[in-house]
Amino acid sequence: MHYIKSKGILSAKNGMNLYRGCSHGCIYCDSRSKCYHIEHNFEDIEIKENAIELLENALKHKRKKCMIGTGSMTDPYIPLENEIGNVRKALSLVYQYGFGFTLITKSNQVLRDLDLLKSINDKTKCVVQMTLTTYNEDLCKKLEPNVSTTQHRFEALKQLYNAGIPTVVWLCPILPFINDTEENISGILDLCIEAGVYGVICFGMGLTLREGNREYFYRQLDLSFPGMKEKYIQTYGNQYEINSPNSTALMKLFHQKCNQHGIIHDNVKIFEYLSTFEEKQSDKQLSLFD
Template structure:
């Protein structure tokens, strides 16, 4: 861990990253890509020491309420969050100022903050986005080694459902020759159905590889799946988009199963929902005698 001072906290789209780098160890992580200019070791978490102060100023200055997002680059619930509580402090400010919020995570540590998530959702809208890639628990521990397993994340989704907090699942990435099976997709979608998620995002059955994350991914394939790297290199070379040979069949399954169970599966519609600020009114109707 190391600290930096930041000049700003919110992007043009009102997203924020309180940390840079990650300790989850997911073998496919796109955030390792060199285009993001993380100059330090990826597991050496960069902490924006003035992030909460900057957020307070930014929210106070905003004239129009909106959704505030976090988690696109670094999971807001990495283990370090239990010590620093920057995500919790940020949620407190978001709730106090009356903004909406959406978070992307793979960790059951989010349940620590369910009190704040409920308060935000009571006033406006709070959506938790959860990534699910691998139904098989043993395989999940191999490709996402330092994070809550898929079963544990499913239990989080159910608790959020019971708390009235809407959820969205990212069904990605799907790794060719590893988890690109009908059984895997059906298992994850069955979890989504039971948890009553609002929507499931999919960008095709595959993953993306570019300079930085490609090298790390191939190194992990050598360690975990001997000889599979050679199969990737022969089939895909240095392609950015890596599609599963089963992509068409699995995408049909994904769309059909979501459609049959009332789960939104149009990416554009889901992102519109995530970005739409909704102010809830709890005014009671006055009686004739008031």
């Protein structure tokens, strides 16, 4: 790990990354792409040493309350978080200043902060987003070797639901010839149904590959799926969008099953929900007497 001083913390859309780089080792990781300009070794985590100070200053000076987000580039619950604690510090500030919060993770370590997540949700709105790529535990360990398995994430989703915290699942990426089967998609959706998720985000049955993440992905294919790299090159060449040959049937299954069980599966609606700040009615009523 290494430290830097940052000039700012929140993006124009109120997202933040407290760390840069990741140690989860997911074989398909888009954040390794060169377009994101992570110049250091990806596993050498960059820590913004003044992140919490910058966040408090930003929250103090915001004119309107909003949703604050994290996890779009780096999973907030990398193992280093247990040592540094920036996510928990950020959650405390978000609660203190009355903002909403949403995060994206693949780790059941999110449950460490269940008390703060619940406190934020009781006051405004807190949504936990969890990525699921396969319901097969052995395959999960190959695709995402250094992070909580699907079963552990599923158990976390259930605990979040029981605590009254809404959840959204990212059903991606779907890797052609690896996890692009009806059995896999149906299995993931069964977990979502049982865990009571609010919505499932899906951009299609496939993945994207570009300079940086393509090379890493192919190296991992050689290690875990011998011969698969050659199949990808023969089938897709250097395409950016890699769509499963089973895409049409899988998307039909996805939409049908979500419809049957009342799961929101319109990406536009889900992103609107994630970005909409909500105050609980009790807080609105109390504010009338302030």
